[in-house]
Amino acid sequence: MLFNSPEFLIFFAIVVCTVVAIKNRKFQHTFILLASYFFFYYSSNYLIVLLLYITLLDFYLARAISNTSSMQRKKIFLVISLGGSLALLGFYKYADFAITQFNIMGNYFDLKSQIPLLNLALPIGISFYTFHSIGYVLDVYRGNISPSKSLREYALFVTFFPQLVAGPILRAKQFIPQLREEVISSPILLKLRQIVIEKQNLKIGLTMMAIGFFKKMFIADNVAPLVNDIVSNSPQESFSSILLALAFGTQIYADFSGYSDIALGAARILGFIIPPNFNNPYFAASPSEFWKRWHISLSSWLRDYLYIPLGGNRGSKIRTSLNIMIVMFLGGLWHGASWNFVIWGLLHGSYLVIHKAVKHKFPSLANSYFLKSMTGRILSIIVTQYFVFLAWLAFRVKDTDYAILFLKKYLIWDFNTQITLQYISTRKFSIILIILFFVLCYVSYRKPILYQKLFDLKLRYWTILLTSIIVLIIFFYGGNADEFIYFKF
Helix, strand or coil: CCCCCHHHHHHHHHHHHHHHHCCCHHHHHHHHHHHHHHHHHHHHHHHHHHHHHHHHHHHHHHHHHHHCCCHHHHHHHHHHHHHHHHHHHHHHHHHHHHHHHHHHHHHHCCCCCCCCCCCCCCCCCHHHHHHHHHHHHHHHHHCCCCCCCCHHHHHHHHHCHHHHCCCCCCCHHHHHHHHHCCCCECCCCCCCECCCCCHHHHHHHHHHHHHHHHHHHHHHHHHHHHHHHHHHCCCCCHHHHHHHHHHHHHHHHHHHHHHHHHHHHHHHHCCCCCCCCCCCHHHCCCHHHHHHHCCHHHHHHHHHHHHCCCCCCCCCHHHHHHHHHHHHHHHHHHHCCCHHHHHHHHHHHHHHHHHHHHHHHCHHHHHCHHHHCHHHHHHHHHHHHHHHHHHHHHHHCCCHHHHHHHHHHHHCCCCCCHHHHHHHHHCHHHHHHHHHHHHHHHHHHHCCCHHHHHHCCCHHHHHHHHHHHHHHHHHHCCCCCCCCHHHHC
16 A cells, blocks of 8 residues: 555554544554554555564564573574575565576576576565564563563554665654554543544644655655656766766655654554654765665664674774675675665765765864865765765666666766657656755754744644645645655665
């Protein structure tokens, strides 16, 4: 069920109305859990059994880890949990990719037979809910959290519908305490606990959802045709490669952050706070800063559960660089079973390694007056984003040969403009939206409290704002709900 579909709006309205009608918090949680399973089943059908499998496996193994005092048994239970979760993810997401690579090698060595592809359907959201569950088990194993009190509580954490399909990747310590919080205690029935749809949460949630729909349906979906036009043709000009990078950078940010805004807004209406997933990433002045601003839940997850256990930056320079490359390689592969994602991950890994090496080689740069000045900051942002947008070419172009050609054209300019001007002339509206997008990004960067100001608008101005957004979306809506990019991961 896509967020940008009438079905979701009807579904969400029913959920909110039912939660308001139910007065007992336990029953409210049970209903939201059932609604989350319906939400998932609507899109995935029988593949819901995989979600149930992950939930049951890690709930009981985390409890077993907590209940035993033997470190050896804890490790055994942890290995079973990680093995069960990663095996599921690996099989459904990477089995056909591995078979394809094996067959290619077989052709190289002139083997006569090939392994047939399994043609497995990719379960929606599997990369996200497996990471939710793995993070929970690791936190219990490390003693950072206590295991969930009930299966219902844990299942709701894993399956909560706003973030189930494409994140943000939640931590148990961020969400489960909210399930235990007493919002209201009735003076008559002290045991009565409720989720209350508060006016402020409703206003904030609707504003965030409206902004998310605007990003996705007005900007991302109307920039997509330009992206598809350029990708469908062979890379012929440097400026068309640059245009593709700018267009897809706009599309993916508006698309993914739009989904996140809708998820955060829907959760907020129901009284739950989900941490933000983006913070003006296109104004990052270094590769490390970019990953503190882009897909924050994934980058922090990889840092805490992969980079630090590998040794982080505690070892030698070579070991630290290797750890970074391993993490970014796996981070790229997490996005999909394709070499273009691996290239994207390795490019970002290279950026991080080079940035760390430069900082170590020239420590005085940290206190450089020029880099701290406005001019230095602007220059750092331009250089950083030049390479960030370079990597977006590898992310979008799945054909490896084409991707390499696009990368070369982006780096080595030929100054031809004929084909690029044709793209611009045929997709004027997309170009206008790209410009509008970067203007809005700049305003958001310069005015970090902009969202808060929108939430605090007087009711009549707030109503005008939401009405304007809805009118724009409806006027430029193509009639079909385009899938979110990260639904594929």
